[in-house]
Amino acid sequence: MERIKTYIERLDERLEGGIPKGTISLICGVAGCMKSSLAYSILYKNAVEGNLKGLYITLEQDAQSFKKQMEVLGLREESEKLTIVDHKMIDKEVGVNMRFEHNSIKKVKYYVDDLLKREEYDLIAIDPLNALYSLTTIKNPRGEAHLFFEELRETGITSFLISEMYQGDNRFGKYGVEEFLADAIIHLELKRERDILERYLGIVKMRYTNHHLQYFPLFYNRDKFIIYTKEELEL
Numbered sequence: 001m002e003r004i005k006t007y008i009e010r011l012d013e014r015l016e017g018g019i020p021k022g023t024i025s026l027i028c029g030v031a032g033c034m035k036s037s038l039a040y041s042i043l044y045k046n047a048v049e050g051n052l053k054g055l056y057i058t059l060e061q062d063a064q065s066f067k068k069q070m071e072v073l074g075l076r077e078e079s080e081k082l083t084i085v086d087h088k089m090i091d092k093e094v095g096v097n098m099r100f101e102h103n104s105i106k107k108v109k110y111y112v113d114d115l116l117k118r119e120e121y122d123l124i125a126i127d128p129l130n131a132l133y134s135l136t137t138i139k140n141p142r143g144e145a146h147l148f149f150e151e152l153r154e155t156g157i158t159s160f161l162i163s164e165m166y167q168g169d170n171r172f173g174k175y176g177v178e179e180f181l182a183d184a185i186i187h188l189e190l191k192r193e194r195d196i197l198e199r200y201l202g203i204v205k206m207r208y209t210n211h212h213l214q215y216f217p218l219f220y221n222r223d224k225f226i227i228y229t230k231e232e233l234e235l
């Protein structure tokens with residue numbers, strides 16, 4: 001099975017080489033746990049080091065401010081291989097057909113389908129998935145989520161969907177179906193140890209992969225993510 005590297009130091013070798021190509025992963029966690037940074041760093045490193053083409057769709061933050069935030073992390077946009085689009089750019093692109101479409105799932109799907117007719121992408125991230133559900137015109141969110149996952153999988157692109165969780169809520173997706181529809185769940189957790197917040201990364205599930213079940217301490221160092229194992233921390 002072909003795999004896509006995460007470039008998170010020490011993680012790939014614990015995932016049989018990376019994330020299975022063509023699958024859909026949820027990257028989930030509460031506010032500030034570095035969901036966007038992690039998803040972007042996967043696309044960024046794959047573009048720069050793996051020569052794979054990525055599309056990052058940021059729906060709640062405009063592209064300019066997102067780029068700035070990523071530059072602070074040392075991830076400067078590689079425009080040839082990595083495209084960042086926001087909702088305003090999508091509205092502009094979809095034209096009159098979709099301009100008055102209030103269903104964001106349909107709008108983003110239309111945009112991606114149209115783009116894929118012209119260009120090929122290896123990786124796509126949608127940040128956050130919750131923004132697709134944000135308008136009230138969605139009558140059957142579970143059904144629409146199902147269809148969206150199915151259509152995304154059919155494209156064959158390796159996808160990352162950012163899912164926002166709330167403190168105390170243990171569902172990985174808003175409607176409780178996403179966690180079953182996704183092939184993989186990468187859970188980022190913030191834990192308070194005395195007066196310090198610590199970040200952890202856990203692979204809750206990853207189809208076709210014999211993965212570790214530990215929640216690994218997660219750090220961002222210069223321009224990359226790194227995990228530690230319990231054994232290393234005890235040394």
Ligand SMILES: Nc1ncnc2c1ncn2[C@@H]1O[C@H](COP(=O)(O)OP(=O)(O)OP(=O)(O)O)[C@@H](O)[C@H]1O
Nearest residue numbers: 029030031032033034035036037038073219220221
């Ligand atoms: N070098 C770094 N090491 C650790 N944390 C950092 C570093 N640089 C920025 N941060 C922190 O990362 C957090 C933001 O990360 P990010 O935006 O990726 O999180 P998020 O989970 O997407 O948040 P949101 O829920 O707001 O979308 C901020 O709290 C910021 O202070």
Ligand SMILES: [Mg+2]
Nearest residue numbers: 035036037127
């Ligand atoms: Mg974010």
